[in-house]
Amino acid sequence: xxxxxxxxxxxxxxxxxxxxxxxxxxxxxxxxxxxxxxxxxxxxxxxxxxxxxxxxxxxxxxxxxxxxxxxxxxxxxxxxxxxxxxxxxxxxxxxxxxxxxxxxxxxxxxxxxxxxxxxxxxxxxxxxxxxxxxxxxxxxxxxxxxxxxxxxxxxxxxxxxxxxxxxxxxxxxxxxxxxxxxxxxxxxxxxxxxxxxxxxxxxxxxxxxxxxxxxxxxxxxxxxxxxxxxxxxxxxxxxxxxxxxxxxxxxxxxxxxxxxxxxxxx
Amino acid sequence: xxxxxxxxxxxxxxxxxxxxxxxxxxxxxxxxxxxxxxxxxxxxxxxxxxxxxxxxxxxxxxxxxxxxxxxxxxxxxxxxxxxxxxxxxxxxxxxxxxxxxxxxxxxxxxxxxxxxxxxxxxxxxxxxxxxxxxxxxxxxxxxxxxxxxxxxxxxxxxxxxxxxxxxxxxxxxxxxxxxxxxxxxxxxxxxxxxxxxxxxxxxxxxxxxxxxxxxxxxxxxxxxxxxxxxxxxxxxxxxxxxxxxxxxxxxxxxxxxxxxxxxxxxxxxxxxxxxxxxxxxxxxxxxxxxxxxxxxxxxxxxxxxxxxxxxxxxxxxxxxxxxxxxxxxxxxxxxxxxxxxxxxxxxxxxxxxxxxxxxxxxxxxxxxxxxxxxxxxxxxxxxxxxxxxxxxxxxxxxxxxxxxxxxxxxxxxxxxxxxxxxxxxxxxxxxxxxxxxxxxxxxxxxxxxxxxxxxxxxxxxxxxxxxxxxxxxxxxxxxxxxxxxxxxxxxxxxxxxxxxxxxxxxxxxxxxxxxxxxxxxxxxxxxxxxxxxxxxxxxxxxxxxxxxxxxxxxxxxxxxxxxxxxxxxxxxx
Ligand SMILES: [Zn+2]
Numbered sequence: 001x002x003x004x005x006x007x008x009x010x011x012x013x014x015x016x017x018x019x020x021x022x023x024x025x026x027x028x029x030x031x032x033x034x035x036x037x038x039x040x041x042x043x044x045x046x047x048x049x050x051x052x053x054x055x056x057x058x059x060x061x062x063x064x065x066x067x068x069x070x071x072x073x074x075x076x077x078x079x080x081x082x083x084x085x086x087x088x089x090x091x092x093x094x095x096x097x098x099x100x101x102x103x104x105x106x107x108x109x110x111x112x113x114x115x116x117x118x119x120x121x122x123x124x125x126x127x128x129x130x131x132x133x134x135x136x137x138x139x140x141x142x143x144x145x146x147x148x149x150x151x152x153x154x155x156x157x158x159x160x161x162x163x164x165x166x167x168x169x170x171x172x173x174x175x176x177x178x179x180x181x182x183x184x185x186x187x188x189x190x191x192x193x194x195x196x197x198x199x200x201x202x203x204x205x206x207x208x209x210x211x212x213x214x215x216x217x218x219x220x221x222x223x224x225x226x227x228x229x230x231x232x233x234x235x236x237x238x239x240x241x242x243x244x245x246x247x248x249x250x251x252x253x254x255x256x257x258x259x260x261x262x263x264x265x266x
Numbered sequence: 267x268x269x270x271x272x273x274x275x276x277x278x279x280x281x282x283x284x285x286x287x288x289x290x291x292x293x294x295x296x297x298x299x300x301x302x303x304x305x306x307x308x309x310x311x312x313x314x315x316x317x318x319x320x321x322x323x324x325x326x327x328x329x330x331x332x333x334x335x336x337x338x339x340x341x342x343x344x345x346x347x348x349x350x351x352x353x354x355x356x357x358x359x360x361x362x363x364x365x366x367x368x369x370x371x372x373x374x375x376x377x378x379x380x381x382x383x384x385x386x387x388x389x390x391x392x393x394x395x396x397x398x399x400x401x402x403x404x405x406x407x408x409x410x411x412x413x414x415x416x417x418x419x420x421x422x423x424x425x426x427x428x429x430x431x432x433x434x435x436x437x438x439x440x441x442x443x444x445x446x447x448x449x450x451x452x453x454x455x456x457x458x459x460x461x462x463x464x465x466x467x468x469x470x471x472x473x474x475x476x477x478x479x480x481x482x483x484x485x486x487x488x489x490x491x492x493x494x495x496x497x498x499x500x501x502x503x504x505x506x507x508x509x510x511x512x513x514x515x516x517x518x519x520x521x522x523x524x525x526x527x528x529x530x531x532x533x534x535x536x537x538x539x540x541x542x543x544x545x546x547x548x549x550x551x552x553x554x555x556x557x558x559x560x561x562x563x564x565x566x567x568x569x570x571x572x573x574x575x576x577x578x579x580x581x582x583x584x585x586x587x588x589x590x591x592x593x594x595x596x597x598x599x600x601x602x603x604x605x606x607x608x609x610x611x612x613x614x615x616x617x618x619x620x621x622x623x624x625x626x627x628x629x630x631x632x633x634x635x636x637x638x639x640x641x642x643x644x645x646x647x648x649x650x651x652x653x654x655x656x657x658x659x660x661x662x663x664x665x666x667x668x669x670x671x672x673x674x675x676x677x678x679x680x681x682x683x684x685x686x687x688x689x690x691x692x693x694x695x696x697x698x699x700x701x702x703x704x705x706x707x708x709x710x711x712x713x714x715x716x717x718x719x720x721x722x723x724x725x726x727x728x729x730x731x732x733x734x735x736x737x738x739x740x741x742x743x744x745x746x747x748x749x750x751x752x753x754x755x756x757x758x759x760x761x762x763x764x765x766x767x768x769x770x771x772x773x774x775x776x777x778x779x780x781x782x783x784x785x786x787x788x789x790x791x792x793x794x795x796x797x798x799x800x801x802x803x804x805x806x807x808x809x810x811x812x813x814x815x816x817x818x819x820x821x822x823x824x825x826x827x828x829x830x831x832x833x834x835x836x837x838x839x
Contacts, residue, residue, distance in 0.1 A: 143342035144603055144620075249602065 001066050001087075002059035004034060006052040008071040008092075014042045015095060016051055019078040023065035023086025023105060026058035034058065051076075062086040062105065069094075074114070080107045083124070096133070099126040102150070115159065116140075121169070123150040134159035134178070137171045147171065147188060163190045166207060172233055182209050185260060191233050204245045204260030212237075212265040221245035222262055230263070239263040267770055269294045269304040272739060275312025276746050278711040279319060280648070281730035285708045286746055291317060293737035296770030300733050308772075310765055314745040318711050320379030320738035320768060322728050324718035325498070325538045325575050326656040328369045329383045329397035329406070331390040332587040332616045335606050336363035336657070340585055340620060355779055362584040362620075362657040366401040370782075372663050373404045374773050377740025377763040380719075380728055380788075383408035384498070384538065384655075385449060385589045387610040388415075389812075389819070391441035395826040398787055403773055405831070407722075407788035409498055410441045411589050411614045413448030413480055414455040416473075416811075417803060422483035423475040430487040431837065432800040435792035442789040442821045442830070445495035445722075446488050449589035451477040453502055454615040457592040463502050466515045477502050481519045485534050489526040491792045491837045494723020496525065496573075498536045504593050505542050507550060510558035513543040514565055517572055525571065528835075529723030532570065536721055539577025539655035541637035552628040552688065557636045557696035563643035563650075573721045575653040578637030578668045580660025581630060581685070583622045588658065591615030612811055623660070628695075631686040633659070635698035641672050642701045647712040648720065666760035669714075672705040674753035707746055723833075724788075737770035743777075786831040793836045 004026050020037040029037075034057075035049030048054065052069075059065040063085040073079065074093040081097060085105045090098075093111040100119040108127045115133035118126045119140055132154040137147035138161055146165035153172045160178035163171055167187040176194035183199070185207040195213035202219050210232050222244035230239050243259035250257045272291040277284050290301040327333055337343070340363060348359035349368075358368035373381060386394045386408040398406045412418050412434065421430040434446060452470040453463035459471045466478040481499060488497045501516040503509040520535040537543065544562045547554040566572050586597060591607060594617020598605035606618040623630040637659065644650035652668055654660035660668075670677050678698065682689035693699030705713065719729025727736045744759035766774035773781050808816050821827065 140345055141341050142339065142604075143345075 001064050003056045003066045003068060004031070004058055005055045006048070006067065006069045007055075008051060008069070008073060009053050010051055011072075012041050012051060012075045016041055016046070016076045017078055018048065018076050019081040020048065021067065021069070021076075021079045021088075022081065022083040023058070023062040023067055023088060024083055026067055027062045027065045027086070028058055028060060030057040031055060059086075072111075083107070093130070099124070102126070112156070118147055118150075118152045118171075120145055120147065121150050121152075122148045125150060126152045128152070128154040128156070130154075131156035131175070132158040132173070134161050135164060136162045137166055137169070138163060139165035144184070157194070163188065166190065176213070182207060182260070185209070193235075201244055201260050201262050203248050204262075205248050205251065206258055206260055208261045208263065210239070210263045210265070215264065218242070219245060221247040227266075232263075238266045240266065267295050268772070269307035270310060270737075270767055270770070270772070271301065271304055271307035272310045272312050272317055272741060272765070275315050275317035275741060277317045277731065278707045279731045280708055280712045280716045281725070282732055284731070291731050291739055293739065293767060293770050296737045298731050298733050298735045298737055298739075310741065312741045312765070314748075315764055316707060316742040316744045316746060316759070317731075318377070318740050318742070319715045319729055319731050319735070320740050320766065321377050321714045322718040322722065322724070323373070323378055323381040323653065324536070324651050324722060325384040325653045326381055326662060327384055327587055327658070328381060328656065328662065329366065329401060329408070330386055330394035331608070332385075332618055333363060334393070334397065335608075336585045336587050336618050337365070339604060339606055339618065343585065353778065353780070354782060361663070362582070362661045364662065366397055369662065370401045370403045371779055374766050374768075374779055375763055376665055376761055377742060377766050378404055379736070379738035379766075379768050380405045380724070382406070382444065382722065385447055386410045386441060386443060387589065387614050387616065388437055388441045388443075389610050389613055389814070391443070391821045392826055395442060395787065395821050399785075399826065399828055402785050403768060403783040405786045405788060407444035408441075409445050409447035409495075410437055410443040411447045411449050412437075412484060413451040413499075414453070414589075414614050416612045416807070418480065418484070419452070419455065419470060419473040419475050422479050423473060425479070425483060427483060427486045427490055429797065429800050430483055431490045432794045432797035433804075434487055435491060435794045435837065436800065436804065438790050438792055440820050442787065442827050444788055444790050445493050445498060446484055447498045447500075448481060448484055449500045449614065450502055450504065450593065451480040451499070453477070454589060454591050457595075457615065458609065462592045464506075465512055466502060466519070468502075477516070478519060481516060485520060485523055489523065489534060491794070492527040492835055493790055493792065494527065494529040494531065494833055494835070496531060496534050496536050496721065498538060500538050500588070500590065501543055504588075504590055505545070505597075507545050507547045507555050509543055509545050510562055513537070513540075513562055517562075517565060520571055521569070523571060527723060530725050531721060531723045533573040533649065533721055534571045535573075537572065537574040539653065539659060540574040540640045541577040541579065541633060541659065542655070544636050544640065550629040552691045552695060555629065555632060555695060557632065557639060559636050559639035560643055560697050563640060566649070567643070567645045573649040573651070573717070574640070575651040575655070576637050576640045576668075577653055577655035577659045578641070578671070579623050579630060579633040580654055580664040580667060581623045581625045581634055582660050582664065583620070584657045584659075584661055585618060586621045586658045587616070587618045589614045589616050591617045593617070594619050597621065611813060612807060625685050626687040628688040628691055631688050631692045632696055634681070634686070635692050635696040638671050638678065639697045639701060641705065641713065642703045643697070647705070647709040648717040650713055651718045651721070652710075652713045663761070666757045669705075669710060669760050670753045670757040673710065673756055675702050675704055677753035737767055739765070739767045741765035784829065786829045787827045788831045788833065789827070790833045790835055793834070793838050795838050
């Protein structure tokens with residue numbers, strides 16, 4: 001597999017918008033061609049070469065291209081946006097929109113990421129060995145198509161509004177999560193292994209949320225159904241099932257009413 | 267001003283009976299002149315290309331409060347859909363609800379010279395005109411909505427045509443409006459009571475008047491005034507299975523009514539987006555739903571005083587927006603997406619819902635078929651105009667795609683066989699399978715230029731290349747002799763005009779927009795005899811009900827209408 005190594009050589013004064021940093025765009029390009037790819041800082045157009053030292057070359061296709069960023073890119077947005085295949089590894093912190101609208105491939109961030117990561121993603125894997133920001137796996141502002149497929153794993157904590165308008169795929173948060181989880185959720189699974197605060201599953205229609213720890217304040221639109229023993233993401237335990245949001249519409253499938261499901265671990 | 271001579275093109279001008287002949291077209295001082303009347307003109311070589319008068323859009327939603335609300339509540343419509351400015355052009359963005367600049371550039375690239383904003387809420391006329399002002403290049407007018415207006419409901423309950431006419435004249439003047447639009451007559455007002463008008467004889471609560479009385483009265487008042495355009499109606503029960511009967515009932519209200527105007531207009535009723543009004547059956551399921559386009563268009567073929575536009579569904583993700591508030595509410599409960607709604611005090615209402623016409627569903631495919639059928643069953647193409655009710659049935663940018671479908675049976679079959687999941691079912695439940703008609707370039711010129719110009723009462727300015735008319739000419743990179751092999755060439759050519767001259771100015775040159783033109787706002791100033799009763803009613807309504815005073819209502823001055831083109835009408839006799 002061909003490898004491209006990007007080493008940041010300066011921190012942007014504003015923020016660098018670098019939607020070109022993907023295996024898809026790098027495929028078939030050598031280091032010089034990659035360095036010439038554009039990005040934006042404010043209203044100015046810059047090149048990746050202005051901000052990174054670039055070594056190696058892309059493979060023939062995205063699938064045989066690995067991109068490694070060695071260093072802090074906490075002022076770089078849109079890393080891995082719309083990527084469809086291949087691998088992207090960030091050894092440092094990254095800013096917003098990591099893996100936004102990605103359809104395949106694998107992104108690993110060994111550090112923290114900011115908001116809107118995995119926005120509207122339909123496939124692939126996004127692994128964060130650190131903390132994630134707000135709107136993880138959510139929908140773009142105004143859109144009703146949040147995360148629809150693939151998997152997001154965050155080892156640390158996540159911010160607020162995770163999985164807003166989520167329709168498919170899985171989000172696993174190893175630590176705690178802030179307010180508004182799975183708002184307007186219409187499918188998919190969110191697993192929170194730590195604690196949640198308030199407004200979990202608000203206006204949820206479909207899909208499943210697991211919370212291992214505490215929920216500070218439950219939504220009033222959820223009703224207790226039963227207890228059961230489950231294995232969730234390799235963790236065995238006894239869970240209480242709540243269904244909701246009762247204030248939302250309730251679609252039917254094969255004559256049966258469908259609700260969002262919220263499992264709380266004992 | 268530069269003179270232009272467009273040489274060697276294949277010219278299509280139904281008004282003059284020119285059908286693909288190689289005729290030179292000359293422009294001097296902003297007007298079309300005989301080819302011999304220009305001296306030292308700039309030559310435009312149109313060899314191998316199609317030349318027509320600039321197109322005229324009779325019905326699109328491109329400016330005003332609901333368009334802007336659509337932009338505001340659909341940021342995702344602009345996501346990945348913006349183009350940076352270059353040369354003359356500023357940044358443009360949006361797909362189904364484009365920015366005013368993209369609207370202008372799109373129209374220019376498609377070779378349009380005039381567009382009618384199809385629904386202006388009078389109370390928000392100021393906003394509508396600000397957007398029209400900010401849309402360069404094309405000339406525009408706007409139709410204020412009257413079908414649920416309290417004045418109109420009260421006058422027409424008693425069949426007071428003269429008072430209705432006096433009120434229309436006043437409102438056109440106040441809002442700088444062009445004509446009379448009527449959306450879901452009575453239904454939007456009924457919705458204030460949680461009801462709707464589903465047939466032409468349902469009674470509007472409190473006002474005690476029916477859609478039939480409203481439509482009939484507005485037609486009569488329109489002809490009493492002798493306005494350039496006729497009464498422009500979006501009937502009751504839009505989009506409902508089985509609504510074709512209501513459509514026929516609405517159309518029959520015009521039976522026997524003669525046009526009265528000095529503008530050469532021959533129709534008294536324009537039924538907009540006919541596609542949405544031609545449904546049979548009792549549900550959207552394929553076992554029940556069916557096309558009734560043939561029945562409706564056959565009726566229109568049998569009379570001579572009705573025109574319509576198609577409202578073709580383009581199978582895109584789009585944004586629906588209409589003054590038909592109850593319909594949008596209904597729609598939002600069908601697709602469960604976001605919904606915006608406004609009640610415009612005393613006048614009308616409005617709703618907005620994003621909508622995906624999914625080619626994998628039977629119903630969207632059937633709607634697509636019905637829109638095209640409406641264009642293919644017409645006997646006189648001067649009375650059927652090509653629209654997508656933009657953006658309701660499809661975005662503005664899709665007009666060239668609709669031309670392709672109308673002009674090529676092969677392109678339609680390709681859709682039915684390869685794109686639509688239920689192509690065979692659609693052939694069975696609709697008429698599309700039995701239609702092999704292909705609209706010719708000559709007919710296209712009628713359905714996009716000569717026809718709409720005539721029904722808008724603007725045939726003395728637009729729609730033809732007759733000397734004396736506005737110097738509005740479009741040149742398309744389409745060779746009618748050699749480009750007939752591939753329908754995609756139609757779509758490409760009509761979306762990428764090689765040249766557009768508008769009001770004698772070169773706007774598009776070799777496919778590039780090079781000038782922002784001299785945009786005008788058209789409105790109609792109708793003079794009526796003094797009518798103290800209507801004047802009193804107006805001040806009374808402002809005093810008692812409106813949240814604004816008349817001073818904050820009137821559209822006046824260069825801020826709103828910097829470059830007006832006023833059409834005077836005298837109804838005092
Ligand atoms: Zn419309």
